[in-house]
Amino acid sequence: MTNQxxxxxxxxxxxxxxxxxxxxxxxPAAVSALHDGHDMALPTFLKHLKVLEESGLVSSTKKGRVRTVHIEAAPLRVMDDWLKRQKDMWEGRLDRLARLAETLNEEDST
Amino acid sequence: MTNQxxxxxxxxxxxxxxxxxxxxxxxPAAVSALHDGHDMALPTFLKHLKVLEESGLVSSTKKGRVRTVHIEAAPLRVMDDWLKRQKDMWEGRLDRLARLAETLNEEDST
DNA sequence: CCAATACTTAGCCACATGACTAACCAACTC
DNA sequence: GAGTTGGTTAGTCATGTGGCTAAGTATTGG
Structure with missing residues (x-):
């Protein structure tokens, strides 16, 4: 059950x-351009790119000896949706609590 | 440089x-209530809770022998902000590209 | 006070992850 | 066509992660 x-x-x-x-x-950028500024061996860096590509966050195409990498929006949206769901649920709960508190308050003062 | x-x-x-x-x-819920329905030994599950607590996503208090766990909103917001920044940057870039394309089109037809 | 409940600690194990070097291949460039 | 550039493959290694059992502590209910 390994979720996206x-x-x-x-x-x-x-x-x-x-x-x-x-x-x-x-x-978009080429692998070597992306690698610049990251203080690690290229094969190590390539593994990171592979992880990104397998996650769908990134895709790449090779032309000649240069591989160009670009971002993909879909997975970011999936995460965003999950976060939004949690936020909505959480805030909904707070609202219900607030209403409950008010109800109790009214009953208290009648 | 281990970021939050x-x-x-x-x-x-x-x-x-x-x-x-x-x-x-x-x-909020007690540890054992949270554990119900997760098919793993309790110590294993507790380690997951510890990870969550160390990330700040969750906090807990113990009363008697029962530990109650509640969610914390701040880290979710931090993530949400990061995602939003990426989205904004990405969409901004798409806008600039679209404008550029139009400019080229105009120049093309004049 | 004895037993059950609700965690908690300690220690082990298999596998995943992030880093490296060394060697390789494929395309440009001169 | 020889060398340089851009990436790839293979293999090693240390550490981290997620799972377990076994045994311990500290409340609470009877």
């Missing part, structure tokens, strides 16, 4: 990978 | 822990 959310949240639970996503929101 | 986002995303990259968060949006 597992993989997407997991992919973003790493500063290198989040940095790549942030960078890609400014436009 | 690392820990929060990491905490939610597990179905058991997400289920706990979902359950807690419906109100």
């Amino acid at each position: 959310l597992d993989i997407v949240f997991g992919a973003l639970a790493d500063p290198t990978r989040r940095a790549v996503v942030e960078q890609l929101t400014r436009g | 986002l690392d820990i929060v995303f990491g905490a939610l990259a597990d179905p058991t822990r997400r289920a706990v968060v979902e359950q807690l949006t419906r109100g």
Whole structure:
């Protein structure tokens, strides 16, 4: 039962990978350009890219010897939806509590 | 450089822990109540709770022998902000691209 | 006070993850 | 066509993660 959310949240639970996503929101980039500024060996970096790609957060195409990577919006939306659901449920509960408190208050003063 | 986002995303990259968060949006609950329905040994489950608590997503208080767990909104907001930033940047870029395309089109037809 | 309840601690194990080096392949460039 | 550039594959290693059992502590109910 390995949910897509597992993989997407997991992919973003790493500063290198989040940095790549942030960078890609400014436009597609080649692997080596993305690698610049990250102080780690290229194969290590490539593994991070692979994790991102398998999560669906990113896709890539190769032309000649250059692989270009671009961001994909869908998984971000899936996460956003999940977060929104939790927020709505939580706030709904707070509302109900507030109403309940008021009801009790009224009964108290009558 | 271990960011809070690392820990929060990491905490939610597990179905058991997400289920706990979902359950807690419906109100606080005792450890054993949360454990019900999760097919794993209690110590294992407790480790998940510890991860959630260390991420700040959840806090708990003990009264007598019962520990009650409640959700905390702040970390969810931090994540939401990060996601929103990415979305805004990404959509901003798409807008700029669209404008650019139009400009090129005009130049094309003049 | 004895037993059941509700965690808690300790210790073990298998597998996943993030890092590295070394060596390789495939395309441009001169 | 020889060398450089851009990426890939393979293999190793240390540490982290998620699971377990067994045994312990501290309330609470009878």
